[in-house]
Amino acid sequence: MGADDAKPLRADAARNRARLLECATTLFAERGVETSLDDVAKAAGVGIGTLYRHFPTRDDLVLAVYGAQIDALDQRSRELSTSEDPGAALREWMRGFVAFYAVKQGMVTLLRAMMNGSRSEHFQHTRETLRLAAERMLAPAIEAGVIRDDVAAPELLRALGGICLTSEPRSVSPESTLALVDLVYDGLRFGARAPATA
Structure with a gap:
């Protein structure tokens, strides 16, 4: 269980997480394993640190999608x-x-x-x-x-x-x-x- 599951997310954090999942879903469907975490963060318009706060590893992001x-x-x-x-x-x-x-x-x-x-x-x-x-x-x-x-x-x-x-x-x-x-x-x-x- 990740840190995001321990307590409800603030509205802005929830929006960032949803945006990251949306972009990751699109990129994984289009590019598969060639998709990098940097690609996802850029597509979502957030910094890589924000992505890591929600999904500490690549596996966490894949499982969430x-x-x-x-x-x-x-x-x-x-x-x-x-x-x-x-x-x-x-x-x-x-x-x-x-x-x-x-x-x-x-x-x-x-x-x-x-x-x-x-x-x-x-x-x-x-x-x-x-x-x-x-x-x-x-x-x-x-x-x-x-x-x-x-x-x-x-x-x-x-x-x-x-x-x-x-x-x-x-x-x-x-x-x-x-x-x-x-x-x-x-x-x-x-x-x-x-x-x-x-």
Whole structure:
């Protein structure tokens, strides 16, 4: 746990932290491991000392970006799971997963090193959060009969992850990647059984 977690941040410090995370997210997605901490500080318009006060190490910054993306997917699943159109909500969440993976893909080398090190427990928690978010999206769509009932969260996440791993941002257009996501969604709809009516 970092110093930022010990007590609430002042408004200006909170703004700086949010700005650093926003810029780091963009730069990691665009440049991957080539991104330096100096790059992030400059993009955020703050000094390197300010960055180090919030994120003492590069690993701390990478984990904060990764965690923020997981939290966003989790929060979005909570918002969309109450939609009156669970099929459209599931499709929207699946498409949002692609944006998350673009960021993760830029940091994949750094993340892999941490997954096998002292931070491994952190990733167990985030994987579980992501699995529960996927289940939260699938359940209403299955119940409504808009997708097949033999799909589970791990399979959905593997399918989406496979699409993203083969969709290098510098060589594959976002439109092409989203088209593949839509193909997976169409596959989920094939064989769906509408609920019996009274």
